[in-house]
């Protein structure tokens with residue numbers, strides 16, 4: 433065993449996976465061997481979810497069956513919707529979502545089973561239940577209550593209709609693209625947390641709860657909400673340069689920039705950026721895109737930092753009329769498929785994840801009785 437410590441596990445290969453390839457030098461990103469650009473442009477979220485969970489792209493009949501199963505798995509128990517209705521609205525929505533998934537886990541018919549097929553059933557149910565949970569989190573109780581009614585619309589169209597009422601093609605494509613881009617990113621912090629939980633042979637819902645708790649932080653999924661708060665602040669000040677120079681002077685981080693692995697840019701950012709521009713033009717609110725491109729230019733030129741997926745996603749979500757406190761829960765709506773794929777992979781070839789630490793504390797102290805201690 434080496435004595436070398438890698439702070440934050442940076443650069444450590446902590447396991448093998450066949451789900452997602454993040455190429456940090458060439459900037460490529462593939463889900464199960466397919467380039468993210470192709471998936472974002474040509475696939476639906478349902479095809480991508482199937483690809484991640486099952487391992488191959490579905491053919492027409494597989495996809496039709498998968499969509500049907502998703503539609504019929506939307507049921508969220510009434511008492512859980514009641515709980516969501518009664519939680520004060522000022523409580524962080526990720527905290528509420530974490531608790532909601534925990535409750536779903538207590539009641540899932542497969543909760544005690546970790547075999548491959550049971551895990552797949554739980555993954556599909558969780559994916560299908562997310563839109564109703566988000567609708568209830570957003571205060572759309574009526575929508576949440578009706579959420580399980582089967583409809584022919586896509587998952588993205590259904591989610592968008594519940595949360596904002598928008599139904600036009602550009603808006604649906606924008607959300608669908610965000611869901612595809614957010615779905616998976618190998619051993620990021622929340623996925624690793626989910627795998628650690630699964631590795632003790634704990635269950636799918638417990639692993640997803642670990643993922644949600646980890647995603648909440650502003651250095652991870654919470655960044656998309658922080659980006660929108662930054663854009664609001666820039667709008668209030670009316671001066672991007674002044675905003676950034678004050679941040680730089682205080683040595684504060686600019687949310688939506690930087691990445692532990694992708695130091696030369698995030699390929700997902702370029703894809704979602706197009707939707708921020710197009711939605712700005714569609715709604716006539718181009719200022720958010722303009723602020724964002726100016727921030728990006730300054731960050732690149734002065735600091736050498738590139739935007740990550742969260743940066744342009746924030747203005748996309750805003751222009752889709754989605755409430756800011758739901759931005760990180762929206763990330764969950766998508767990433768639940770990636771987490772679940774990793775839980776399935778972990779359980780299929782499990783070994784407990786249990787690293788070591790280098791002890792740097794005191795040693796060999798003499799024990800003093802309570803009366804002897806100063």
Ligand SMILES: CC(C)(COP(=O)(O)OP(=O)(O)OC[C@H]1O[C@@H](n2cnc3c(N)ncnc32)[C@H](O)[C@@H]1OP(=O)(O)O)[C@@H](O)C(=O)NCCC(=O)NCCS
Pocket residue numbers: 440650651652653655684685686687688689690691692693737740741742
């Ligand atoms: C994602 C992130 C945590 C990865 O960081 P990391 O690889 O651990 O890098 P470190 O935290 O060690 O930072 C290295 C240096 O870059 C700086 N830095 C990193 N991200 C920065 C940002 N977004 N803005 C300004 N400075 C940043 C750090 O302050 C540090 O500077 P120092 O060496 O002078 O102290 C980091 O880039 C970040 O905090 N970004 C903002 C939050 C965000 O967008 N998260 C979503 C990620 S997908």
